[in-house]
Amino acid sequence: MWFVYALLSALFAALTSVLAKVGVDGVNSNLATAIRTAVVLVLAWGVVWMTGAGKQLALVSQKSWLFLTLSGLATGASWLFFYKALQMGTASRVVSVDKFSVVLTILLSVLFLHEAVSLKVLLGGGLITAGVLCMVL
Known part of the structure; x- marks a missing residue:
């Protein structure tokens, strides 16, 4: 089943890049990243609460908080650089390097x-x- 989820991830990542290339046109890349991030934030927390996973929030260890926070910072940096590259280059080349x-x-x-x-x-x-x-x- 992991393979199906991985394929769906690849499909949505491809859609993300193409849609972002169109959306970033004429918009500051940092602002575009912030808008995208806000949408992801609402979507992710919506899924957490709809599935009942929010009840487990208090069970998350300090180690997990640390590494998930670091992962979030890395994701944010990745997205900021990705959007800047996407604004400057062609989607096919930027995504390939990404x-x-x-x-x-x-x-x-x-x-x-x-x-x-x-x-x-x-x-x-x-x-x-x-x-x-x-x-x-």
Whole structure:
């Protein structure tokens, strides 16, 4: 089932990029990011309360709060840079470079999470790297 959710994530990420490229036209990229973030905030909390997950809020550990906060800061920085790049470049090239995050995630998960990497993962990461280089050179 995780694969279905991952595919849906990819589909909505693609829609996000195309819709954002149109929406950021003539709008300051930081303002566009703030508008998008406000919509995401309302949507996320709406889902939390509609599903009853809000009852678990008091059970979240300090460690989880810390790392989720850091993740949120990283997400915010990513979105700010993404929107600025999207405003300046073509959607297809910006998104291609943005997907280099897959390779960086592989590297960081090996370094910090001590995850094992298979030959398939290395090959896939190498192909993504080659694709990014093709898009920017």
